[in-house]
Amino acid sequence: MNWKTFLALLGRDAHVARRNILPVLVMNLIQPMMFVFVFGRIMTGSGLLPPSYKNMLLPGIMAITMVISGVQGVAMPLIAEFQFTKEIEDRLLSPIHISWIAVEKIVAGMLQALTAGLVVIPAGWLLIGTGLDLSGTQPLALVAVLLLVALMAAASGIVLGCLIGQTQIGMMFTLVLGPMIFFGCAYYPWSTLARFPTLQKAVLVNPMVYASEGFRAAMVPGIPHIGLPAVLAALGAFDIVLLWLGIRSFDRKAIG
Amino acid sequence: MSAGLRTEQLVKIYRSAPPMAAQTGFMFGQPRSKARSDKSKQVEVTALAGLSLEVHAGEILGLLGPNGAGKSTTVGILTTRIRPTSGQAIVGDFDVWREPVAAKRLFGVVPQRPNLDFALTAREILTFHGAYFGLPARESHVRAEELLERFHLGERGDQMVRGFSGGMMQRLSIARALMHDPAVLFLDEPTVGLDPQTRLVVWELIREYNRRGKTILLTTHNMEEADELCGRIAIIDHGKMIACDTPAALKASVPGGWLIRLRFSSATPALAERLRALEGVREVRSGGDTAVDVYADRGGALIPALVAAAANAGAEIHDVHLSEPSLENLFLLHTGKGLRE
Ligand SMILES: Nc1ncnc2c1ncn2[C@@H]1O[C@H](COP(=O)(O)OP(=O)(O)O)[C@@H](O)[C@H]1O
Numbered sequence: 001m002n003w004k005t006f007l008a009l010l011g012r013d014a015h016v017a018r019r020n021i022l023p024v025l026v027m028n029l030i031q032p033m034m035f036v037f038v039f040g041r042i043m044t045g046s047g048l049l050p051p052s053y054k055n056m057l058l059p060g061i062m063a064i065t066m067v068i069s070g071v072q073g074v075a076m077p078l079i080a081e082f083q084f085t086k087e088i089e090d091r092l093l094s095p096i097h098i099s100w101i102a103v104e105k106i107v108a109g110m111l112q113a114l115t116a117g118l119v120v121i122p123a124g125w126l127l128i129g130t131g132l133d134l135s136g137t138q139p140l141a142l143v144a145v146l147l148l149v150a151l152m153a154a155a156s157g158i159v160l161g162c163l164i165g166q167t168q169i170g171m172m173f174t175l176v177l178g179p180m181i182f183f184g185c186a187y188y189p190w191s192t193l194a195r196f197p198t199l200q201k202a203v204l205v206n207p208m209v210y211a212s213e214g215f216r217a218a219m220v221p222g223i224p225h226i227g228l229p230a231v232l233a234a235l236g237a238f239d240i241v242l243l244w245l246g247i248r249s250f251d252r253k254a255i256g
Numbered sequence: 257m258s259a260g261l262r263t264e265q266l267v268k269i270y271r272s273a274p275p276m277a278a279q280t281g282f283m284f285g286q287p288r289s290k291a292r293s294d295k296s297k298q299v300e301v302t303a304l305a306g307l308s309l310e311v312h313a314g315e316i317l318g319l320l321g322p323n324g325a326g327k328s329t330t331v332g333i334l335t336t337r338i339r340p341t342s343g344q345a346i347v348g349d350f351d352v353w354r355e356p357v358a359a360k361r362l363f364g365v366v367p368q369r370p371n372l373d374f375a376l377t378a379r380e381i382l383t384f385h386g387a388y389f390g391l392p393a394r395e396s397h398v399r400a401e402e403l404l405e406r407f408h409l410g411e412r413g414d415q416m417v418r419g420f421s422g423g424m425m426q427r428l429s430i431a432r433a434l435m436h437d438p439a440v441l442f443l444d445e446p447t448v449g450l451d452p453q454t455r456l457v458v459w460e461l462i463r464e465y466n467r468r469g470k471t472i473l474l475t476t477h478n479m480e481e482a483d484e485l486c487g488r489i490a491i492i493d494h495g496k497m498i499a500c501d502t503p504a505a506l507k508a509s510v511p512g513g514w515l516i517r518l519r520f521s522s523a524t525p526a527l528a529e530r531l532r533a534l535e536g537v538r539e540v541r542s543g544g545d546t547a548v549d550v551y552a553d554r555g556g557a558l559i560p561a562l563v564a565a566a567a568n569a570g571a572e573i574h575d576v577h578l579s580e581p582s583l584e585n586l587f588l589l590h591t592g593k594g595l596r597e
């Protein structure tokens with residue numbers, strides 16, 4: 001392992017991300033924030049939803065924002081760089097093993113996901129106004145969930161970025177990210193699916209579920225959620241599989 | 257530091273049709289519809305059929321061959337970008353596919369199509385490349401500045417490269433390959449698409465780099481370029497080596513040196529016999545019903561005799577093409593077709 005090269009590659013991605021940080025943050029945050037405003041403020045303020053919905057919603061929005069940022073932050077540039085211009089070759093030819101380049105991409109994606117996830121807390125606070133209560137937050141659990149979700153998002157980004165071509169980007173959103181988000185228990189706790197037993201079991205294959213429930217367990221433990229140990233174990237398992245799959249797809253895609 | 261390189265029995269079989277980008281020029285004739293309709297039977301393209309090649313430390317070797325000969329595939333395998341089907345590729349002391357990281361430290365690559373990082377400015381492309389290779393930041397900046405000046409990119413240094421012309425991208429691509437001062441430099445058709453002036457500049461840079469003891473593998477389908485720059489030339493076609501020697505020795509290996517390509521109303525074996533008997537003629541090859549290639553030790557001086565011989569045999573000459581001793585003649589001798597065909 002060659003740290004100098006690894007850090008230089010990371011430096012390059014950080015440099016490029018810094019250049020685009022505002023548009024990227026706006027792009028990744030605007031949808032979740034509109035959702036926060038409409039459901040967390042208008043609907044609760046008008047009495048259509050109970051005030052406690054605010055506390056249930058914010059952790060789910062964090063999960064969504066992190067997954068979108070991580071997946072997009074890794075997959076979109078990767079898809080562009082693997083195009084016929086082969087922009088990525090410069091990095092493939094740097095003196096480091098190819099798999100480490102995939103790892104570097106994942107680390108860069110994690111940093112983007114974490115930034116976006118942490119921006120959600122103050123932004124949500126501002127938009128939701130009074131009534132948000134995160135006083136039950138367990139810091140250690142929150143850090144663990146943040147890291148595991150960031151890794152899950154970035155590794156998914158590598159997998160999708162290697163599998164998908166430029167022309168299928170729209171499909172990635174409607175067919176992959178869309179269902180992941182809507183069946184990801186972000187807008188409702190998993191326990192509310194009890195009345196739909198088949199669906200409740202089926203959504204367990206969706207890593208988003210553990211991200212949303214994990215943030216609930218760490219930030220608003222008073223709301224019903226899947227137990228923290230189970231969430232951490234599931235996120236860890238998804239991370240290992242996605243990491244392995246991501247590195248493998250990258251290696252295959254990189255060498256003709 | 258100097259290092260040579262070699263390949264042993266390199267075979268590459270592509271199992272799918274090339275992506276659009278890999279289809280070089282006009283040569284690629286894989287019928288698309290056939291590949292579609294018959295999915296179970298994959299398209300197989302043998303790009304390299306057992307190529308063994310050696311480039312000595314400190315020399316410029318030219319890999320000369322027509323489009324589709326396997327030049328880029330050879331360079332791709334030697335530079336860790338294309339996995340060989342079988343065979344070995346060695347740069348310096350390292351087997352490229354066993355110790356890719358050590359091998360990558362030794363070489364720089366100028367690919368056939370510029371693969372510049374579009375998210376960076378020209379200067380950043382150079383400095384980040386330096387950083388990937390562990391150059392200290394200060395040294396990286398000094399070298400980048402020098403190279404930008406040398407390649408006449410100084411005032412464009414802080415612009416993104418997306419808007420650069422093909423020639424500018426090519427120059428930047430060469431500059432980038434030189435950033436870490438590699439012992440071995442791969443140049444894949446470095447002057448295609450350059451204007452004649454820039455071409456001369458690039459030639460001079462290549463010579464200069466070689467004078468510092470560096471090893472260079474240059475691919476080209478341009479005979480003058482190979483003749484001009486290279487100490488030795490390896491001629492390949494269909495992924496096989498046809499000949500490998502100094503330009504002078506290669507030219508001298510053509511019987512007589514001169515080539516006179518003739519086209520008749522009809523070319524009979526009797527006519528070929530008559531031509532072979534003429535003074536100065538070394539070899540006669542018929543190609544089809546009407547074409548005859550005559551290899552001889554003289555050119556224009558032989559024409560009257562050829563015309564007379566044809567008249568005696570009752571054949572009418574439709575076309576005469578005379579070419580002086582050249583690598584093209586050698587290529588024709590071995591393959592029956594021209595480099596540009
Ligand atoms: N990625 C690819 N997939 C399938 N076939 C390819 C690919 N790249 C090159 N080929 C084929 O391999 C042969 C050799 O190509 P190449 O090495 O690019 O030749 P050259 O550089 O001498 O023009 C050609 O027939 C070409 O169409």
Ligand SMILES: [Mg+2]
Nearest residue numbers: 280327328368
């Ligand atoms: Mg080529």
